[in-house]
Amino acid sequence: MAPSVHIQTSAAAVPEFMRLNVNLTDGTRFHPEAAAGFRVMELMRAYGLPIKAECGGAGVCATCHVRVPSAWQHLLPPPSDEELAKLDEIPGADDHSRLACQLVMTDDLDGLELELQPDSLIPQTNWVAG
Secondary structure: OOOOOOOOOOHHHOOOOEEEEEEEOOOOEEOOEEOOOOEHHHHHHHOOOOEOOOOOOOOOOOOOEEEOOHHHHOOOOOOOHHHHHHHHOOOOOOOOEEEHHHOEOOHHHOOEEEEEOHHHEOOHHHOOOO
8 A cells, every 4th residue: 555645735726816806998807827037918819809019028119008097006116217218209199198017016916907008909800818
C-alpha cells in the first residue's frame, strides 16, 4: 500500500486576481481579470479585446488610447513627457486620455474603469473576445 501524501497549499500560493472594467463607446463592456504588474494594454490583448496596440506596448504608436474617468485619475501615475507627446498627436484626446501601454496594474487599481477609444479599436469584423 502506497503511503498517503498530503500536500498543503496556502492562500498565498493562489494568485489573487483583480478586475479591469473596459467599456467600448458602443456600450459593450468587458470585465477581464487582471494581475498586478501587467500593463493594461497587455491584459486587454490577452483577453482578446479589440485593441490595436500596433507597436506592442512600446509607446510609439498611440493606438491603445483609452479614457479614464475622473474617479480613477488620482490613482494613476502622471503621464510621462513621451506619453503626453503621443497623446498630443491624437485628435480629440483630453485630460482623461491615456495610453493603455503606459498603465501598469497595481492593487490600488482593482476595478479600474476605462473606455477604449474608437481610434484604437480593431474593426469589429476582425475580432472575437475570449
